Amino acid sequence: MISDQFPALIIVFPLIIAFWINIVGWWWKRPCFYMSMLALSVSFISSLGMLNTVISKGTIHYRLGGWEPPWGIEYVVDHLNALILIIVSFVGLVVGIYSKKSIEKEISESKIPQFYSIYTLLVMGLLGMTVTGDAFNLYVLLEIASLAGYALIALGEDGAPLASFNYVIMGTIGACFYLLGVGYLYIVTGSLNMADLSQLLPNLYHSKVVLVAFAFLMVGVAIKMAFFPLHIWLPDAYTHAPSSVSAFVAATMTKVGAYVMIRVMFTIFKPYFSIEMLPATTILCWIAVAAMIYGCILAIAQNDIKRMLCYIIIAEVGYIVMGISVGNRMGFTGAVLHIMNDAFMMACLFLAVGAVYYKTGARTISGYKALFKKMPLTSGSFAIGALSVIGIPPTCGFFSKWYLVLGAINAQQWAFAVALLVSSLLSAVVFFRILQNMFFSPNENPPIPPLEKGGEGGFEKQGKGIFPHEAPASMLIPIFITVAGILLLGVYSGQIISTIIQFTVPEGF
Amino acid sequence: MIIRLEDIIIKTICRLLIPFIQLFGLYVIAHGHGSPGGGFQGGCILAASFILILIAFDLSEAKRRFSEKLNNFFNNFGVFLYAWTGWMCLLLGGNYLDYGKLSRILPVDAVHARYYGVFAVEVGVGITVMAIMISIFLDLITGGKHEEEPEK
Amino acid sequence: MIEYIIAKYNYWVYIVLMMIGFYAMIGKRNLVKKLLGMNIFQWAIILYYVSTASKKGGATIPIVMGAHGHYEPAQAIQYLNPLPHCLMLTAIVVGVSTTGVALALIIMIHRRYKTLEEDEILESLEAFKK
Numbered sequence: 001m002i003s004d005q006f007p008a009l010i011i012v013f014p015l016i017i018a019f020w021i022n023i024v025g026w027w028w029k030r031p032c033f034y035m036s037m038l039a040l041s042v043s044f045i046s047s048l049g050m051l052n053t054v055i056s057k058g059t060i061h062y063r064l065g066g067w068e069p070p071w072g073i074e075y076v077v078d079h080l081n082a083l084i085l086i087i088v089s090f091v092g093l094v095v096g097i098y099s100k101k102s103i104e105k106e107i108s109e110s111k112i113p114q115f116y117s118i119y120t121l122l123v124m125g126l127l128g129m130t131v132t133g134d135a136f137n138l139y140v141l142l143e144i145a146s147l148a149g150y151a152l153i154a155l156g157e158d159g160a161p162l163a164s165f166n167y168v169i170m171g172t173i174g175a176c177f178y179l180l181g182v183g184y185l186y187i188v189t190g191s192l193n194m195a196d197l198s199q200l201l202p203n204l205y206h207s208k209v210v211l212v213a214f215a216f217l218m219v220g221v222a223i224k225m226a227f228f229p230l231h232i233w234l235p236d237a238y239t240h241a242p243s244s245v246s247a248f249v250a251a252t253m254t255k256v257g258a259y260v261m262i263r264v265m266f267t268i269f270k271p272y273f274s275i276e277m278l279p280a281t282t283i284l285c286w287i288a289v290a291a292m293i294y295g296c297i298l299a300i301a302q303n304d305i306k307r308m309l310c311y312i313i314i315a316e317v318g319y320i321v322m323g324i325s326v327g328n329r330m331g332f333t334g335a336v337l338h339i340m341n342d343a344f345m346m347a348c349l350f351l352a353v354g355a356v357y358y359k360t361g362a363r364t365i366s367g368y369k370a371l372f373k374k375m376p377l378t379s380g381s382f383a384i385g386a387l388s389v390i391g392i393p394p395t396c397g398f399f400s401k402w403y404l405v406l407g408a409i410n411a412q413q414w415a416f417a418v419a420l421l422v423s424s425l426l427s428a429v430v431f432f433r434i435l436q437n438m439f440f441s442p443n444e445n446p447p448i449p450p451l452e453k454g455g456e457g458g459f460e461k462q463g464k465g466i467f468p469h470e471a472p473a474s475m476l477i478p479i480f481i482t483v484a485g486i487l488l489l490g491v492y493s494g495q496i497i498s499t500i501i502q503f504t505v506p507e508g509f
Numbered sequence: 510m511i512i513r514l515e516d517i518i519i520k521t522i523c524r525l526l527i528p529f530i531q532l533f534g535l536y537v538i539a540h541g542h543g544s545p546g547g548g549f550q551g552g553c554i555l556a557a558s559f560i561l562i563l564i565a566f567d568l569s570e571a572k573r574r575f576s577e578k579l580n581n582f583f584n585n586f587g588v589f590l591y592a593w594t595g596w597m598c599l600l601l602g603g604n605y606l607d608y609g610k611l612s613r614i615l616p617v618d619a620v621h622a623r624y625y626g627v628f629a630v631e632v633g634v635g636i637t638v639m640a641i642m643i644s645i646f647l648d649l650i651t652g653g654k655h656e657e658e659p660e661k
Numbered sequence: 662m663i664e665y666i667i668a669k670y671n672y673w674v675y676i677v678l679m680m681i682g683f684y685a686m687i688g689k690r691n692l693v694k695k696l697l698g699m700n701i702f703q704w705a706i707i708l709y710y711v712s713t714a715s716k717k718g719g720a721t722i723p724i725v726m727g728a729h730g731h732y733e734p735a736q737a738i739q740y741l742n743p744l745p746h747c748l749m750l751t752a753i754v755v756g757v758s759t760t761g762v763a764l765a766l767i768i769m770i771h772r773r774y775k776t777l778e779e780d781e782i783l784e785s786l787e788a789f790k791k
Contacts, residue, residue: 026582064604154765168759
């Protein structure tokens with residue numbers, strides 16, 4: 001049955017296609033986009049199929065090469081994986097569609113086949129990190145995703161190569177720390193399989209080697225997910241990347257990092273080790289509080305909107321880590337829900353900012369003045385994304401923050417709840433400045449600029465129709481899909497929690 | 510940026526050595542699954558022979574023997590060979606990379622099918638490593654401008 | 662104390678190498694020096710992994726004796742643990758590709774700013790903004 005092979009298909013199909021794109025692209029540039037989208041659609045369909053199987057039959061175990069788990073590499077898909085896989089492959093597909101037009105403008109034409117090849121590899125690496133049940137295999141796929149990420153970020157505007165180089169340095173430190181942690185675990189247990197490790201480790205919890213391994217794993221993952229004091233690579237790298245690349249990496253890369261953190265804390269190690277034996281979760285909670293406040297305050301200080309969103313990501317990572325480490329059912333539910341919602345929110349905001357940049361070249365707050373008159377659909381979508389980040393009820397951001405606050409209150413940690421609310425207020429300040437500029441511009445009735453003549457140096461030729469200043473439809477539709485996602489995830493969050501997320505909560509909570 | 514270097518000793522020695530280097534590379538690839546060695550090592554040795562051509566002769570001579578497009582094709586084809594071997598097992602009803610299932614199309618039993626499956630993967634890895642090594646070297650010595658003619 | 666260091670000398674070597682690499686990555690302002698630091702850092706970890714595979718008493722490489730012809734498995738005492746070597750083969754490849762990407766970025770940076778000192782690049786970036 002092909003449905004039994006979904007865990008392999010989700011990785012292998014994009015891998016094969018990515019290399020064929022590279023070959024075909026030398027002679028023929030047109031089909032590259034369609035091949036990439038075909039690969040990502042297959043991944044998306046397989047992830048849907050796997051979620052279906054997981055809900056009806058429980059966890060999937062897939063043995064690569066037919067070898068028994070502790071010796072061979074095993075792919076494990078449970079409720080948590082299946083959800084993250086769907087998010088990553090869906091965002092990858094949507095952003096891929098968007099990138100067709102946006103990339104044509106931002107990078108030189110000769111690099112387009114390579115762009116799609118590397119983009120497919122990036123999605124494949126992130127999917128692989130999510131699907132694998134083997135600690136070392138995770139490292140390899142993490143590096144595939146990171147290398148693809150470095151290359152894509154370096155394609156961006158002036159300053160991108162330096163930002164990407166700093167990201168290479170920091171990312172390599174993170175990955176090496178992770179590798180070192182896995183090495184220590186391998187010395188003491190002789191196993192690399194996550195399920196096997198969690199069976200073998202409890203007898204060794206008082207060993208110093210295991211403590212060191214835990215510390216290295218956590219620091220490595222924290223660098224990769226841009227957790228607060230280790231986030232310095234993120235704002236530069238994501239600001240200078242091409243718009244569609246930053247939309248994808250912002251939406252998924254930090255979230256997959258958060259997923260790996262959950263795996264390390266609650267699958268490789270048992271929850272009682274991470275929560276009760278070590279003060280790890282308490283420390284993480286307080287750092288997360290600092291991340292929330294710091295991210296939002298620095299976001300206020302930014303003038304470049306893309307850079308501002310990057311600092312918002314740092315705050316969002318803080319929310320997720322707080323939810324994970326607060327150590328109860330509500331908080332964990334909120335964290336997983338927030339991983340999902342934040343992927344959609346960040347995709348929506350970055351895509352909208354990219355669309356504005358595509359049409360007007362504006363990326364500063366003052367450049368967004370009276371944008372609603374010119375680009376009503378894009379600014380409306382931006383507004384919904386912004387409201388969701390702030391946490392206004394009909395959007396999905398409200399529900400995940402609700403669970404996070406409940407989690408903090410259940411844990412009797414009032415400080416965390418207060419910090420979360422303060423951070424939400426600060427993000428409201430951040431976004432209302434822009435929204436005010438967009439919708440209620442102080443100078444009344446600003447003249448709508450005449451349709452520009454397309455030509456060299458100028459921005460894209462003006463379209464026709466009802467919204468002549470809007471971006472092309474292939475860029476608008478992905479934005480609308482993410483907006484619909486934000487609204488639907490908000491409305492159906494109850495069902496999502498009862499069918500999927502409640503099974504992701506680790507035992508012992 | 511490679512200057513043509515006219516030196517009869519270097520050229521003759523390289524002409525003599527390169528076939529043996531390549532033969533050794535193929536040997537290491539072919540025996541990689543049963544003894545020390547394998548695709549990575551053999552691929553590096555093969556790449557070294559081409560890099561020797563590049564150093565001893567010049568860029569245009571090396572590219573006449575091994576063009577950029579061919580190199581690009583090989584570097585993708587090797588990965589494809591690896592993935593396709595796994596994919597065949599998948600199509601034959603096994604899991605991905607379950608080479609035992611190749612016995613259904615090969616005239617051997619499952620144990621030997623595994624043996625040949627690993628061999629196919631090693632060949633794929635060897636081809637890719639060779640091509641990637643050459644292309645990294647080309648990119649670095651020319652600063653990514655190997656499409657253009659070298660400066661004299 | 663000195664016996665303690667000598668007994669576990671492989672760990673000390675890897676830690677010292679790793680710290681050298683770490684210092685170069687964090688402390689140096691030249692991009693190529695940072696890259697070299699990164700390589701030393703990665704290679705230190707590879708050294709550490711491979712050193713964990715060793716056994717006392719003359720264990721060597723082969724797992725299968727007489728690879729061509731008749732096969733007989735070697736005793737566990739006779740061969741090194743092959744798994745760390747295999748893992749590090751992958752890590753070496755990852756390291757080489759990271760180095761390749763980083764060198765490509767350095768070439769891009771040098772072509773654009775004509776320098777590899779981080780301070781000067783940042784200055785020219787600032788100047789470009791104004």
